[in-house]
Amino acid sequence: MLIDLSIRDVVLIERLDLSFDDGLAVLTGETGAGKSILLDSLGLALGARAEARLVRHGSNQAVVTAAFSLPENHLANRVLQEQGLDIDETLVLRRILKPDGRSRAYANDQPISIGLLRQLGECLIEIQGQFDQQGLMDSTTHIDVLDSYASLYQDRQTCADLFRRWKETETALKQAQLAAEKAREDEDYLRHSVDELEKFAPQPGEEDTLSAERTMLQNAEKLIEAINEAHQHLDGRSGADALLRKAQKALERIADKATGQVDAAIEALERAAVEIQEGLSGLSSAMLDIRPDESLLNATEERLFALRDLARKHNAHPDQLADVLVQLQKNLMLIDDSAAELTRLTEEATAAKQAYIEAADALTAKRHDAAGRLDKAVNSELPPLKLEKATFITVQEELPEDGWTANGKDRVQFQVSTNPGTPAGPLSKIASGGELSRFLLALKVSLAETGSVPTLVFDEVDSGVGGATAAAVGERLDRLSESVQILVITHSPQVAARGQSHWRVAKSLNGEAMVTAVSRLDEAQRREELARMLSGAEVTNEARAAADRLLADRQFEGTDA
Known part of the structure; x- marks a missing residue:
């Protein structure tokens, strides 16, 4: 999980050091306070595209450092090992950006390429709202998500081994056929x-x-x-x-x-x-x-x-x-012996292909069963999130032979229909903003036990909803945070009240320069922030009382649990 985030000279942030716990962390603040700068900064540390505009005016460089605590067998550590890089108990990613747009990347103080930084970032944090093609937004990952949900790792490994064997025998047969044909010609x-x-x-x-x-x-x-x-x-x-x-x-x-x-x-x-x-x-x-x-x-x-x-x-x-x-x-000799050799290789290739087909068909059947269970789980999460008219569908399509891969014969894509009678479409195309975030939240809750990314970031997942729907969003984020670390940027007091930790983002004038600061709130400060979110510019006693009720409801549920 993400344990520390250090930001130096990024846009309006001069110097900022944040330390995070597990569970649900919420970040609130008025519109324009600089919450998006935090996501831009975190994105830099994860390998996102570097833009010169992110360097604070008058500074010679921007620096973002993100530290993660990971289990020894985490994918990020395996990636580092494959690259011959050192592994420590804490993985520290650093990105240095110059005013001309050039940047350098480091992992545990070892220089790495931006591509490797991005690869590491993709298995550490998934940010919904900033990287539209990352994680579940990328349909090519959906087959991996479904297989993970169904615990099909061993089946996939068997299928991959048989696929490789089949292709090896086919290659050997083709080479022998070409050699024999050329030999006969000559x-x-x-x-x-x-x-x-x-x-x-x-x-x-x-x-x-x-x-x-x-x-x-x-x-x-x-x-x-x-x-x-x-x-x-x-x-x-x-x-x-x-x-x-x-x-x-x-x-x-x-x-x-x-x-x-x-x-x-x-x-x-x-x-x-x-x-x-x-x-x-x-x-x-x-x-x-x-x-x-x-x-x-x-x-x-x-x-x-x-x-x-x-x-x-x-x-x-x-x-x-x-x-x-x-x-x-x-x-x-090949000419003289080619008939027997070609017969043997043909039999081997045919047997290898058949073994792959049987394994791939078994994998297809298990995916079909898992898709039904996943659809049922996700659709049960939609009504409380004000998506009661929507339907989540896992589309599983069998590919023609030239599309078969080591993962089997299937293409998997998550689709949704937003209204009864309307055709389903790709998850990444059917909605935007908070609606899309709520679809992803429902899916993430259903997949909570199977994801490999230890930290999820939601940017305004509550956009456009309030009341009971916002409370449902908060409840599901809270539940999801039992399995993974959650960071959520929110304008909803119902969501903010669910956080185990609460951060306020604020912008102020420091001399002649405008700066963004982030502060962790204690209980009293948190009460005031929730009251501000409930009432607007002028905090009333009624808003404070409502904030107390939100906090009390959260504590009561935690005790009841």
Whole structure:
């Protein structure tokens, strides 16, 4: 529930801090005092559209903070967890609005998007009168409301699982059908390509090997000439090896007289001689491997060029041709095995669809039964709310197959008829102002035990009614507040007297600026406010006596309960 609301520099509100209890809280005040500013401010904290006009004149920003106390498993906490955000015992939403219309949002002091703020707000507070498309005003939510009323969560979950299974099997079948069809269209090409690649037997890395071999064969004569020249320089009487041996022998003759001074040089020359011998051995080996061979060169070039042609043909790198062959072989197997596979997938999809249909039909039947009970409950609430000629109807329509969803085969919409003999219409279209609010109040009372939003706000739900009807509105708000927190802006003393807490909104001149203030009333102040609401500008003793009776009636009912 909403526990704190802090407002800074919003229109006429300079600084305001409110703390709320559970139950029914009423806000009263003269017309134009600024009650709508409170709703605008609360809307900001819940993700409503930000308007620059809301920033108080002369201020550099407007700030609204709303704090909520929620059970650990509340939907808002699950939303935060899905976004990887921290969860505290108290959820604090903050919105900062600049004079240029830009705004920033925070949840528990963590920056969030305005979209996420709106998502959180929708599961925390429902405001009737300001957000016409929120909650019960949005017909797309009516199926959820009906299912919640009928406690169909498990049935819906089963239906959703079967729907997902059905769609998965259908997708697998369609993919297999497309693959088999394409494979059949390309069967001749596939068989030729597989035969060609199997005969060619390409190997990973073969292109590099063939390219290197071709380069060597193309330059074989030059390589042999260079090897012979190198061999002459190293071997023979005037070669490096002979000269090196002569130098080594010259040093060895005087080694015993050099007291070790030339030993290192002798050892180095010995190692050099060994290296030269290894070099000569390598040259000899190379001479054996490198032989001009025109036929071998032609064969190497032929395979290299054929390999590259195959790669271009299959739009692949030469090293990928082996993988291409595997895939083409699989496609051929699909052609050969497609009949059996398609039969199996068709049977799976058919069985999955039938299982979904059975679950959806069962869900439809339970919804139909629940719709009748809900209609009866709501219609019993209408006469005391001066809507005795109206009728509430839950319209349940079975959709065509292309409209089936994880929620089943139904479309649900709450409709009302305001007068006997007139056709029913959508809940959001049949009335406005207080009449519409009373329809929603009747529906909310009937759904009191099933709603997930912990706080409801009604803006002038008593508009256009008085006397016994206003008292009935107050009684139902009081009853509804046993299940959820209720905030109601009212001009009706009968409704205001029902509140567990009472706030007065007033506008006054502070220096040269007009400001709106909100104060919580004690019993004496509350008596005077009710008397003002009963009598107008001049509070009379008769009005005070009537206010006492309203308060006494409320206390008596509470004791009797």
